[in-house]
Each structure stands twice: as C-alpha cells, then as structure tokens.
Amino acid sequence: MTExxxxxxxxxxxxxxxxxxxxxxxxxxGFVSILAIAAPMIARSSKSLIPYGPNDVDVxxxxxxxxxxxxxxxxxxxxxxxxxxxxxxxxxxxxxxxATAMSLIVGSFFGAIAGYYGGAADWIxxxxxxxxxxxxLLFMALAIVAxxxxxxxxxxxxxxxxxxxxxxxxxxxxxxRIREMEFAYAARASGARDSRIIFxxxxxxxxAPVLVSASFGVAYAILTESALxxxxxxxxxxxxxxxxxxxxxxxxxxxxxxLVVFPGVAIFLTVAAFNIIGDRFRDALDPRSD
Amino acid sequence: xxxxxxxxxxxxxxxxxxxxxxxxxxxxxxxxxxxxxxTGMHGAQSLSQVVLAEIRHEHHLDESLxxxxxxWLRGVMTLDFGHSFIDHRLVTERIAERLPNTLILNVVAxxxxxxxxVPLGMWSAARSGQTxxxxxxxxxxxxxxxxxxxxxxxxxxxxxxxLNVLPLFGMTSDEYLELNVMxxxxxxxxxxxxxxxxxxxxxxAVFARFSKSAVTEVIRQDYITAARAKGVTSRAALWHHAxxxxxxxxxxxxxxxxxxxxxxxVIVEQIFQWDGVGRLYLEAILTRDYPTVLGLSMAxxxxxxxxxxxxxLLYAAADPRIRLEAQ
Numbered sequence: 001m002t003e004x005x006x007x008x009x010x011x012x013x014x015x016x017x018x019x020x021x022x023x024x025x026x027x028x029x030g031f032v033s034i035l036a037i038a039a040p041m042i043a044r045s046s047k048s049l050i051p052y053g054p055n056d057v058d059v060x061x062x063x064x065x066x067x068x069x070x071x072x073x074x075x076x077x078x079x080x081x082x083x084x085x086x087x088x089x090x091x092x093x094x095x096x097x098x099a100t101a102m103s104l105i106v107g108s109f110f111g112a113i114a115g116y117y118g119g120a121a122d123w124i125x126x127x128x129x130x131x132x133x134x135x136x137l138l139f140m141a142l143a144i145v146a147x148x149x150x151x152x153x154x155x156x157x158x159x160x161x162x163x164x165x166x167x168x169x170x171x172x173x174x175x176x177r178i179r180e181m182e183f184a185y186a187a188r189a190s191g192a193r194d195s196r197i198i199f200x201x202x203x204x205x206x207x208a209p210v211l212v213s214a215s216f217g218v219a220y221a222i223l224t225e226s227a228l229x230x231x232x233x234x235x236x237x238x239x240x241x242x243x244x245x246x247x248x249x250x251x252x253x254x255x256x257x258x259l260v261v262f263p264g265v266a267i268f269l270t271v272a273a274f275n276i277i278g279d280r281f282r283d284a285l286d287p288r289s290d
Numbered sequence: 291x292x293x294x295x296x297x298x299x300x301x302x303x304x305x306x307x308x309x310x311x312x313x314x315x316x317x318x319x320x321x322x323x324x325x326x327x328x329t330g331m332h333g334a335q336s337l338s339q340v341v342l343a344e345i346r347h348e349h350h351l352d353e354s355l356x357x358x359x360x361x362w363l364r365g366v367m368t369l370d371f372g373h374s375f376i377d378h379r380l381v382t383e384r385i386a387e388r389l390p391n392t393l394i395l396n397v398v399a400x401x402x403x404x405x406x407x408v409p410l411g412m413w414s415a416a417r418s419g420q421t422x423x424x425x426x427x428x429x430x431x432x433x434x435x436x437x438x439x440x441x442x443x444x445x446x447x448x449x450x451x452x453l454n455v456l457p458l459f460g461m462t463s464d465e466y467l468e469l470n471v472m473x474x475x476x477x478x479x480x481x482x483x484x485x486x487x488x489x490x491x492x493x494x495a496v497f498a499r500f501s502k503s504a505v506t507e508v509i510r511q512d513y514i515t516a517a518r519a520k521g522v523t524s525r526a527a528l529w530h531h532a533x534x535x536x537x538x539x540x541x542x543x544x545x546x547x548x549x550x551x552x553x554x555x556v557i558v559e560q561i562f563q564w565d566g567v568g569r570l571y572l573e574a575i576l577t578r579d580y581p582t583v584l585g586l587s588m589a590x591x592x593x594x595x596x597x598x599x600x601x602x603l604l605y606a607a608a609d610p611r612i613r614l615e616a617q
Binding site: 021127128130131132133134135136137138139140142143144146147148219223226227230231232233243246249250253254257260263264267268271272275276279 | 301304305308309312316320428431432434435436437438439440443444446447451458546548549550552553556557560561571572575576578583586587590591592594595598
C-alpha cells in the first residue's frame with residue numbers, strides 16, 4: 001500500500017511540475033507562508049528588516065505615498081502598510097487553512113457516512129446539504145460572526161460551517177465509487193469494523209481528490225475572510241488584515257491609491273495561487289493527462 | 291414525470307421546514323439571554339424585572355422550545371417577522387421597498403454575465419487544446435480569483451476618481467429631482483454601470499467555466515462521434531448536437547446562482563451605497579436588528595429553494611433521463 005501510494009504521489013508530482021504556472025504558484029504560496037510565519041521577526045521594531053511594527057504610528061507621515069522609508073506607504077493613522085500586510089498574511093493563511101481543515105473534517109464526516117452506508121443515511125445527509133445550500137454563504141457567515149462576536153475563531157468556524165457541503169459531496173462521490181472495489185470487499189470479508197474500513201481503507205483512497213477541493217477551499221476561505229474584514233465583521237481591529245486595509249482604503253480612495261492597490265494584489269495573488277494549484281493538481285491526478 | 295414532480299415538491303416542503311429549524315436553532319444558540327433579541331440595542335440590563343417578564347411573555351420566551359418554534363413557524367407562514375428595532379416598521383415592508391433596487395442590479399448583471407459567459411465557454415470548448423483556449427481558461431480562472439470589493443475599488447478609482455466620467459457611488463445624482471424624464475433615466479443608467487460590472491465579472495467567469503465543461507463533456511459522448519462518423523461537419527455537430535445538449539446542465543447552474551448573487555449584492559451594494567436588500571442585511575447585522583436579519587435570511591433561503599425547485603423541474607422536463615431514473 002505505502003509503496004503503491006508513494007508511486008502515485010511521485011507520478012502526480014511529475015505531472016504537476018510540468019505546469020510552470022503551478023510551480024510558480026507553489027513557490028509563491030511558500031514565500032507568503034514564510035512571511036506569515038516570520039512576520040513578528042521581519043516587521044517588529046526599528047531594528048527589524050522592515051523597521052515598523054504593524055501598529056507603530058508615524059504621526060508625521062499619515063497617508064504618505066510609498067517612498068524609501070515606507071515602501072508601500074502609510075495609512076490614515078501613519079501605520080506602515082507593508083508591515084501591516086506582512087502581519088495580515090498571518091491572518092489570511094491561518095483562517096484559510098484552519099477553516100478549510102474544519103470544512104474538510106465536517107464534510108468528510110457527512111460525506112463518508114452518506115457514501116458508505118447509503119440508503120437512509122445518504123438521504124438525510126443529502127437533505128441537510130440541500131438546506132445549507134439554500135442560504136447565501138455570506139449571509140450565514142456574517143450572521144454567525146456578528147452574533148457570536150468577531151474573532152479569528154468565529155470567522156474560521158463560520159467559514160468551516162458554511163463550506164463543508166462541497167467536501168461532503170466530493171467524499172460521498174468517491175466513497176460510492178470505491179466502496180465497491182475489491183480492496184473494500186476484502187476488508188469487509190476479513191471482518192473489519194465499519195469505522196476501520198472507513199478510516200483505514202476508504203478515506204485514504206479518497207484523500208487525493210479531496211485535497212484538490214481543499215485547495216479551492218483555501219482560496220475561497222481567504223477571499224471570504226477578506227470580504228468579512230472589508231465589511232467590518234472579520235478579525236477585529238487593530239489586528240492587521242488585508243481586508244481591513246482595503247476597508248480604510250475605501251474612505252480615502254480619492255487620495256491614497258497605494259492603500260487600494262497593494263493589499264488587493266496580495267489577496268488576488270494568494271487566492272489565484274491556491275486556485276491554480278488546485279486546478280493543476282486535479283489535472284495531475286488524472287492518469288489520462290499523460 | 292408526475293411521480294418526479296410530486297417527489298421533488300415533497301422534498302421542497304421538507305427543506306422548507308429544515309430552513310425554519312436551522313434559523314430557529316441559530317437564534318437560540320446565540321450566547322446570552324435570547325431576550326436581547328427582542329430588547330435590541332438597549333440591552334436587557336437597563337430594564338426592570340417586570341418589564342422583562344412582560345417582554346418575555348409577549349414574545350413567548352416563557353414557553354417551551356417546541357411551542358416557541360410553533361410561534362416562529364406561524365410567523366413565517368403568515369409572513370409576519372415583526373417590527374424592525376431601528377425604525378419600528380414592519381420587516382416585510384422594509385424588505386419590499388428595497389427589493390426593486392436589488393433586482394434591477396442583479397437582473398442586469400445576470401443577463402450580461404450569461405449572454406457573454408455562456409457563448410464564451412462554448413466557443414473555447416470548441417477550440418479545445420489551442421493556445422487561445424488555454425489563454426481564455428487562465429483568464430476566467432484569474433477573474434474568478436479577483437476579490438469583488440477590490441475590483442469595485444479599482445473601478446471607482448479609475449472611472450470616478452481619475453477619469454471622472456462615472457459617479458463614485460449612490461443610485462442617483464444630487465440634482466436628480468430637477469432632471470427631465472430622459473435625463474433621469476440616463477442618470478440612473480450611469481449609476482448602474484460600475485456596480486453591475488462588479489457583479490457581472492465573477493458570474494461571467496463561472497458561466498464560462500461551467501458551459502465550457504458542459505460542452506467538453508458532451509463532445510466526448512458517443513452520439514457526437516456517431517454524428518461525425520456519418521459525415522456531419524464538425525461545425526454542425528457542435529451546433530446541432532453538442533451545444534443544445536450542453537445547455538441542459540446550465541439550467542441547474544442558473545437555479546443555483548441566486549445565493550451567490552445575493553452574497554455578491556451585500557458587498558457591491560455596501561461599496562456603492564446602493565439601497566438594496568444586501569445593504570439592508572448588513573445594516574441589520576451591524577445594528578443587531580434581529581427581526582430584519584431573520585426575515586431577510588428566511589426570505590432569501592425560500593427564494594433560493596423555489597429557484598432550485600423550478601430549475602430541477604425544468605431540467606427533468608428537458609432531460610427525460612432524470613425523471614426516468616427517479617422512478
């Protein structure tokens with residue numbers, strides 16, 4: 001099993017690597033991740049690489065255009081936009097990854113039950129998904145965040161709880177396909193319990209396609225998190241997020257183009273990178289693409 | 291067909307009750323006393339015990355959860371969502387007066403997106419493998435990754451601030467009332483352009499991607515190969531055989547578009563200060579105007595339910611395999 005699986009991953013990687021765009025996207029995501037992890041060291045104080053913390057105020061230079069001192073300019077309070085964006089990367093990536101992890105867990109759970117047991121379980125899960133899909137995603141996310149108080153955690157939970165239906169449908173479809181395969185019969189014949197068959201045999205085999213949908217999921221979560229911040233219901237101030245920088249950009253659109261351009265480019269590139277990785281990964285998993 | 295219709299309608303009724311339960315559960319899982327739902331921003335602390343008990347009784351909060359759900363359901367059925375905390379007007383009235391503004395924005399955006407996106411997707415599917423097709427695939431992909439609020443800001447920066455040819459935001463100009471009929475229409479149209487563009491581009495990307503994959507799927511089918519084998523030109527095979535059948539899955543997509551349009555409306559209406567239901571929802575959320583939040587959530591969920599029901603029935607009417615499979 002392990003040998004076989006590593007063979008599949010090597011093949012997939014080889015196909016994935018063929019797309020230059022995908023490799024660039026992967027390198028970019030790596031770069032942003034490093035920035036996010038190292039943010040407290042890179043942008044902390046006058047002695048760090050970027051000589052400002054995210055909340056350091058330079059009163060003399062409010063709404064100052066980019067120059068040698070403030071590479072990306074300053075906002076209305078005189079805070080360094082570059083420093084805030086580097087710290088904002090932490091929020092975007094953390095929320096994006098954790099929200100997707102959550103939607104993967106919830107989605108896999110319901111999808112696995114529906115796909116494995118079929119019948120009544122499948123029927124109930126299908127109805128549940130139908131109900132969730134009736135609500136506009138942003139409506140639900142806004143309501144959950146507002147009612148339970150804005151924080152990194154509620155934003156994450158709100159996103160996880162509203163986006164799991166995709167993953168559930170994915171896992172369900174995969175399970176319907178692989179539960180009829182020989183190795184599943186073999187596991188059942190050897191007397192394995194249901195939970196063991198689901199977790200040890202079926203889930204690992206459904207993992208790769210689910211990972212594809214997770215990559216799109218991260219892109220979507222980052223996009224929605226920044227939209228929530230932009231609307232003033234994301235991670236609360238003064239925490240720097242890409243969306244909240246854009247929110248203040250809105251009020252100064254006539255004077256400060258740099259507030260509009262830089263955080264927007266950051267969101268766009270990051271979302272696009274995860275979308276591209278998901279797309280090329282999906283193609284790479286498909287043996288027909290050889 | 292009849293069995294299918296009956297079954298689909300029954301599921302619809304079930305989903306409707308599911309929606310009412312979902313909203314009820316959300317409201318009752320909010321931390322703190324549910325009374326804050328009815329006292330609004332004033333907070334429960336500032337009121338005396340007697341008044342609180344009265345409010346509790348008035349809103350049936352002193353009854354069992356089952357009975358409370360019954361009252362909520364009754365309100366939903368009679369379209370009674372109570373009065374707004376903000377201006378004490380009926381929630382249904384507030385929604386009804388904002389609805390036309392949202393409709394005009396979304397209908398125009400939807401038409402533009404569908405009329406450009408669908409042919410674009412079909413065209414690029416027919417050019418599968420060529421450079422131009424791959425370029426358009428990457429383009430729709432990038433469009434898809436653009437945050438709409440950022441696009442809105444860029445459009446404002448470009449057309450309203452730099453070029454100064456379109457209004458920055460709002461639905462009409464300050465001097466609107468003094469204009470004649472034609473000028474009024476032109477003024478409204480000018481205000482529509484930027485919000486419609488913002489709403490349309492993501493939808494356009496979605497439609498293009500979806501119709502492209504629908505056509506690609508159909509082209510692989512045996513009956514297309516058969517048509518080509520009997521001597522039909524590739525152009526005729528596409529037009530007469532592939533495109534028609536590829537249009538059927540689009541019905542489902544159109545049915546599912548509503549919640550995305552509404553989500554998009556919240557952002558676009560807020561940025562462009564457009565007085566529609568999306569903005570109303572955000573205002574209600576920010577001011578904790580719970581009756582309005584509940585009424586709007588319920589209304590949009592039911593609208594989505596009805597749209598997907600209609601789409602499913604149309605799909606079954608267009609594609610006999612669906613209704614036969616269901617029997």
